[in-house]
Amino acid sequence: MPYRVTIEARFxxxxxxxxxxxxPEPLHGHSYRVEVVLEAPGLDADDLAxxxxxxxxxxxxxAKEFDYRNANDHPxxxxxxxxxxxxxxxxxxxxxxxxxxAARIAEVxxxxxxxxxxxxxx
Numbered sequence: 001m002p003y004r005v006t007i008e009a010r011f012x013x014x015x016x017x018x019x020x021x022x023x024p025e026p027l028h029g030h031s032y033r034v035e036v037v038l039e040a041p042g043l044d045a046d047d048l049a050x051x052x053x054x055x056x057x058x059x060x061x062x063a064k065e066f067d068y069r070n071a072n073d074h075p076x077x078x079x080x081x082x083x084x085x086x087x088x089x090x091x092x093x094x095x096x097x098x099x100x101x102a103a104r105i106a107e108v109x110x111x112x113x114x115x116x117x118x119x120x121x122x
Contacts, residue, residue: 001039003049004106007056008035009063015071015082027070032087033111034063036095040103050103058098062091084110088120096122 011032017025036059040049065074071082076090092108099105104122111117 001041001104001106003040003042005038005040005050005052005055005103006035007038007052007059008033009056009059010034011063011067013066013069013071017081017083018072018079019081030112031114032063032066034059034087034091035109035111036091037106037108038095038099038103039106040100042102044100050100054100055095055098059091059095062094084112084116084118085120088118089122092120092122 011034012029013032014027014029016027036055038050038055043049071077071087074082077086080086088108088110091110092105095108096105107119107121109117109119
């Protein structure tokens with residue numbers, strides 16, 4: 001697909017890994033950044049591959065579900081680790097339903113602070 005569009009959202013959340021080397025990890029927080037790369041085969045009637053405004057609105061809605069909350073309390077993570085890897089897969093799944101029909105999610109990267117990140121490619 002010749003076009004790649006990247007959108008981004010940020011949120012603050014607490015979390016802990018329920019399984020970390022044989023025991024639960026202590027509760028702690030991160031400043032998260034989520035980058036979503038969408039691919040599209042061409043441009044629409046308005047010469048847009050992906051509408052930034054609509055895509056950003058969809059991404060912000062998902063990020064808001066985690067903002068200033070304990071990510072472990074999110075229904076999608078009951079009994080699952082809230083690792084950056086799992087968060088990236090969750091955002092990819094949720095964003096695919098919001099993507100334009102011809103577009104697809106190429107990758108989602110979740111940053112836990114300024115240095116650590118995980119990328120999921122569906």
